[in-house]
Amino acid sequence: MSELEIPDIQLTDNTSQRLPCVLVLDGSGSMDGKPIKALNEGLKVLEQELKNDDTAAQRVRLSVLRMGDDDEVEVVTDWTDAVDFEAPTIEANGRTPMGKAMSMALERIEDQKEALRENSTPYNRPWIFLITDGEPTEYDWEETAQECREAENDNKVTIFAIGTEEANFDILEKFSSLKPVKLDGLKFKELFVWLSKSTSSASQAAQDSEVQLEAVDWGSVPT
Amino acid sequence: MTDKKNWIYGGVSVTGFSHEEENIPCQDAHALTCNKNNTFVGAVCDGAGSARLSHFGSKVFAEAVVDALINYPEDRIFPEEAYIRSNIISAISSAQEKLLLEYPEVELTTGENKSRRPSTIRDFHSTLVAAIANERGGAFIHVGDGVGTAFSSNNLMACVVSKPANGGYAEQTYFVTESNWEEHLRIKPFYQYCDTILLMSDGVQGMAMSKGHNHPFEKFVSPLLSFIRDNEREKNEVAVRNTLSKEIVRRSTPDDKTLVWAMR
Structure with a gap:
């Protein structure tokens, strides 16, 4: 009887939950050269890692925002399931409208939640990843930083802030209740492998479970 | 319409892939029985991953709920929501006390060091979805996620469904061990003829329900019921266990899986 199974049964997940995740990426002029190249290579690694992970491919839902140009925020990837995600190429020029970008990320998260609810699709608490080599270049970023922390306190989102060595960590700290992490060198590939594994774990989180994140091997918390 | 045909019933709780890999016991549990009056009672409990003793909690709560309902007085209105509610509240309260008495301590492991602390009711966090049914109708009893559904096997769309409630995000839910759990206790009576009851954990x-949990998913449920109808309970339980343990299921969920069925 050990080989006995129900014949012809379809074992698919019809109500698959989603983990909405927004990447807010720095495409300012200071990222030009090796940093932007490393970031773009990292995004390709992210695409492969997500697609190689059956659960993440089905459950993680991504949108990518680029901050740059004349304090502009561009949606370079609209909401897409990881299985269909194609790594965008981020260009480096212009400024870093971090407040505007984070405000847009919060807005897009709430819109996506509404769309998922309307579609009867359950979802995990969404994530925003802010990745930068600098600091905000607009004057009213503090207001948005406050909104970000309030959104976290209200359980609406989890925000991760990551900076290269040149980033202003005193400012990054204001966008999240979690400590910002300093990227070692240009370990974008390692960062995105970690991101893929972590979103996979988070998207499988069962009820009342704490999400166990992978150990960070690409950066450290500045003291 | 009344129908006194006997129930064919059974159930399995299967350890999830992630728990198997981490050597964690199955935190789902179920209990089920049928009395001489042909009233079926079943319960599925899903222990929380974060609660250290939830595998004990889920088992004790499932058994307590079945015990509380199986002696439903034959001369009483059926299903009577107020009666079911008060019986369940009493059964869960007693089960909570029993758990704290039987498992007074939690073992903690930090590196190579082991220590103990007194257990609290949060260590037994568990959801509940249960059903009582006979020829007069039935009721679902529900706290948190999981699904209960009752239907006629010739029309899956005309079903009664007790849907999951998790209070927002998929990683959250309600438990029978929370201080305000009675606020989240849902009793859903049904009076229509149903020849099949399914209870399942999240x-x-x-897999077993359609998107939005609106009705049973035909391509899962029809083959399942065809098999169950033609076979004995032991064989059914082996086949369902093997099916829910298949590698392909890993894509859908790494979680523990429980399915309880009753057909007539």
């Missing part, structure tokens, strides 16, 4: 609901 590890199964994505």
Whole structure:
């Protein structure tokens, strides 16, 4: 009887939950050269890692925002399931409208939640990843930083802030209740492998479970 | 319409892939029985991953709920929501006390060091979805996620469904061990003729139910019921266990999986 199974049964997940995740990426002029190249290579690694992970491919839902140009925020990837995600190429020029970008990320998260609810699709608490080599270049970023922390306190989102060595960590700290992490060198590939594994774990989180994140091997918390 | 045909029933709780890999016991549990009056009672409990003793909690709560309902007085209105509610509240309260008496301590492991601390009711966090049914109708009893559904096997769309409630995000839910759990206790009576009852934990609901949990998913449920109808309980339980343990299920969920069925 050990080989006995129900014949012809379809074992698919019809109500698959989603983990909405927004990447807010720095495409300012200071990222030009090796940093932007490393970031773009990292995004390709992210695409492969997500697609190689059956659960993440089905459950993680991504949108990518680029901050740059004349304090502009561009949606370079609209909401897409990881299985269909194609790594965008981020260009480096212009400024870093971090407040505007984070405000847009919060807005897009709430819109996506509404769309998922309307579609009867359950979802995990969404994530925003802010990745930068600098600091905000607009004057009213503090207001948005406050909104970000309030959104976290209200359980609406989890925000991760990551900076290269040149980033202003005193400012990054204001966008999240979690400590910002300093990227070692240009370990974008390692960062995105970690991101893929972590979103996979988070998207499988069962009820009342704490999400166990992978150990960070690409950066450290500045003291 | 009344129908006194006997129930064919059974159930399995299968350890999830992630728990198997981490050597964690199955935190789902179920209990089920049928009395001489042909009233079926079943319960599925899903222990929380974060609660250290939830595998004990889920088992004790499932058994307590079945014990509380199986002696439903034959001369009483059926299903009477107020009666069911008060019986369940009393059964869960007693089960909570029993758990704290039987498992007074939790073992903690930090590196190579082991220590103990007194247990609290949060260590037994568990959801509940249960059903009582006979020829007069039935009721679902529900706290948190999981699904209960009752239907006629010739029309899956005309079903009664007790849907999961998790209070927002998929990683959250309600437990019978929370201080305000009675606020989240849902009793859903039904009076229509149903020849099939299914109870399932959240590890199964994505496969056995349609999107939005609006009705049973035909391509899962029809082959399942055809098999169950033609076979004995032991064989049914082996086949369902093997099916829910298949590698392909890993894509749907790494979670523990429980399915309880009753057909007539």
